[in-house]
Amino acid sequence: MTVKIRFFARFRELLGNDIMMDVDAGTMFAPLITTIAKKNPEGYAAIFDENGAFREFVILMKNGKRIEIADSAKTVVEDGDEIAVFPPVAGG
Amino acid sequence: MISVQTDDVNVGELMNAAKKQGTGAVVVFNGIVRDDNITEMEIEAYEDVALKELEKIARDATERFRLQHVDIIHRIGRLSVGENLLIIIVAAGHREEAYAGSRFIIEEIKAGVPIWKKELTKDGGRWVPGDHGHGSGKPR
Numbered sequence: 656m657t658v659k660i661r662f663f664a665r666f667r668e669l670l671g672n673d674i675m676m677d678v679d680a681g682t683m684f685a686p687l688i689t690t691i692a693k694k695n696p697e698g699y700a701a702i703f704d705e706n707g708a709f710r711e712f713v714i715l716m717k718n719g720k721r722i723e724i725a726d727s728a729k730t731v732v733e734d735g736d737e738i739a740v741f742p743p744v745a746g747g
Numbered sequence: 748m749i750s751v752q753t754d755d756v757n758v759g760e761l762m763n764a765a766k767k768q769g770t771g772a773v774v775v776f777n778g779i780v781r782d783d784n785i786t787e788m789e790i791e792a793y794e795d796v797a798l799k800e801l802e803k804i805a806r807d808a809t810e811r812f813r814l815q816h817v818d819i820i821h822r823i824g825r826l827s828v829g830e831n832l833l834i835i836i837v838a839a840g841h842r843e844e845a846y847a848g849s850r851f852i853i854e855e856i857k858a859g860v861p862i863w864k865k866e867l868t869k870d871g872g873r874w875v876p877g878d879h880g881h882g883s884g885k886p887r
Contacts, residue, residue: 661793663791663793663861663863664791664863664865664874665874667791709883713883714861714883715883716793716796719795719796719799721883722883723883724883727883739793739796739861741793741861741863742863742874742877743876743877744857744858744859744860744861744862744863744877745857745862745863745864745874745875745876745877746790746792746797746821746833746856746857746860746861746862746863746864747778747821747833747853747856747857747860747862
């Protein structure tokens, strides 16, 4: 099954955007992002702390809805999902 | 009109169109790209989600402040100093509701709509820091 991962702003510059990935059934949100972010150490360090946990300010979304960091390790991604990871917003 | 777009709008025309029967006040908030020693500003949005959130903010403001009309236009792409960045136009029966509704909308945009700004300078660029208080590590 295929999911789309979108990073924005600084995270996009470091890790790219609109990444299509084939994943196994049962793949969880947090480990998926960890795997992708590890492709760029600077990108990984921007999103995860030294213990491998999401930094508190990081915002996570699945299909346009926010996911709490506490739930991200037990949130399953499904075929066609759009996953988004981004830093604090700064519009206006 | 609720929109996330590259093109500018005619603020005067929108302001006139905002007047309805019974309107006593129209408040215009026009956010401008400020000259903070930058060459340009790059604005990025998670467009689908940003638009839905702007629409929700407009509905909430309309209900809470009894607004008669709301426009929110947030521009994206590369903008020069002095260009319009964000236009909020609200119409209401009285000034209290119009001012309060306009203020509510801008504060809600700053708090949660997925839009980012990068200030471009002669030496490169810097992302404008957002409010770190609303990450997914903390419930809103």
